[in-house]
Amino acid sequence: MAEVTYYTQEGLDKLKQELQYLKTEGRANIAKAIAEARDKGDLSENAEYDAAKEAQGLHEAKIAKLEGVLASARLIDESNLDTSKVLALSYVKIKNKKNNAVMTYQLVSETEADLKAGKISVKSPIAQGLLGKSVGEVAQVEAPAGVMEFEILEISR
8 A cells, every 4th residue: 555645735736737637638649649650650660659659658657656646645734733843744944053054944745845945855854853843952864964953943834
């Protein structure tokens, strides 16, 4: 069985939208490419046809994978979450003890993670070090460059 993954409403809607696109427009585009390749003659020596059929297989595999992800996806009701500790979907303002840089991240599922948008995966080393901690605590995170220390300044939803 697939691992249960928790999502925000925004993340879940994005997954559903992508699946819908793949099932409709994506499939139509691949069918069109196969038809065009088929029209070019002998299928036994048609590399374009083979490539289109392979693309179709990869496309269907992507659809199946996304359906599996959605089947194990769970929506988190943010209104019921405890803000005294860092949990999934928490917004956490942290300070790097070494260089005093202050950053704010939201801890999200792996598929929603986007560092540019300030969203890090709950499975990332930084998030793993922050989970369960409270404001004022210092999280020690094992990184390739050594142990990093982050002070938790604020937790919100």
